Amino acid sequence: MAEITAAMVKELREATNAGVLDCKKALSEANGDFEAAVEILRKKGLSTAAKKSGRETHEGIIGSYVHAGSKVASLVELACETDFVARTEQFQQLARDLAMQVVASRPRYVSREEIPAEEIEREKAIYREQLADSGKPAEIIEKIIEGKLEKWFAEVCLLEQPFVKDPDKTVQDLLVDNIAALGENIRVNRFARLEIGG
Numbered sequence: 001m002a003e004i005t006a007a008m009v010k011e012l013r014e015a016t017n018a019g020v021l022d023c024k025k026a027l028s029e030a031n032g033d034f035e036a037a038v039e040i041l042r043k044k045g046l047s048t049a050a051k052k053s054g055r056e057t058h059e060g061i062i063g064s065y066v067h068a069g070s071k072v073a074s075l076v077e078l079a080c081e082t083d084f085v086a087r088t089e090q091f092q093q094l095a096r097d098l099a100m101q102v103v104a105s106r107p108r109y110v111s112r113e114e115i116p117a118e119e120i121e122r123e124k125a126i127y128r129e130q131l132a133d134s135g136k137p138a139e140i141i142e143k144i145i146e147g148k149l150e151k152w153f154a155e156v157c158l159l160e161q162p163f164v165k166d167p168d169k170t171v172q173d174l175l176v177d178n179i180a181a182l183g184e185n186i187r188v189n190r191f192a193r194l195e196i197g198g
Contacts (some may be wrong), residue, residue, distance in 0.1 A: 004028055012037055044180070057187045059086045063095025067103050072195040074102035081184040094178050094186070100164060101193045102170060107158035108190050115156070123152055158188060 004027045012023040015038060022041060030036035060079035067073065078095040080086050099106075107113050126144045134141070154160045159172040166174075179186050 004032060004039065008032065010177070041180075043175065057063065057081055057185050057189075060084045060189075061086050061092060061095050063092070063097075063099040065096055065099035067166050071195070072103050074099045074191060074193045076191040077100060077189040079187045079189050080182070083180050085184045088182065089181060090178065093187075094174070097099070097163075097165060097174070098171070098188060098191070099159070102193050104164045105158075105161045106192075106193065107155045107157065107191070109163060110190065111159045112153045112157050113152075120149070123149060 003015075004024060009020060009023045009026055012027060012034065013020060021086055022044070026040040026044070027034075028038040028041055057079035059082055060077065063076040063078055065074055076098045078090060078091070078098060085091050112121060124145055127148045128141070131141050136144070145174070154170075159170065159175070161171050163169045163171050163174050169177075175186055175188070
């Protein structure tokens with residue numbers, strides 16, 4: 001059994017924003033392996049976030065970002081459970097990061113559940129037409145269409161986009177990390193993107 005030092009706990013805490021006791025437990029469970037401890041905390045964060053996802057969010061802030069040159073900007077309504085969390089630096093930074101994401105990646109919807117069914121059907125029809133002369137069997141065409149649709153969701157839905165500051169994570173992953181760190185449900189209610197001449 002590896003000895004868990006205060007320095008190891010501090011390093012893990014800085015990397016994950018998890019609590020001191022959670023970091024110590026994860027390092028013990030991982031026998032001192034830093035990467036394994038990060039994975040343990042991440043899984044714990046996912047289950048914590050899942051438990052919190054049904055909770056009401058009546059507090060929050062409007063995050064904003066104006067890009068250099070003031071030609072494009074965005075506002076994001078980010079909700080949480082308490083005013084206490086809404087006033088934390090971490091929550092406010094998250095709101096700003098999400099507003100920056102909206103400016104950079106031009107999402108059209110928060111999540112796929114917001115997309116009107118007729119718009120999804122229109123996309124499928126376009127893909128079907130593109131594949132009409134491919135000579136592929138119908139079941140293969142349907143699988144290709146589903147794959148193209150998933151790619152499209154990742155372009156138009158804020159929560160499914162790769163996060164601009166860390167493309168290995170989606171915006172949803174970023175929210176989950178913050179839910180785990182702040183201990184409250186967090187939800188993006190809506191956003192607006194403004195562009196001169198756009």
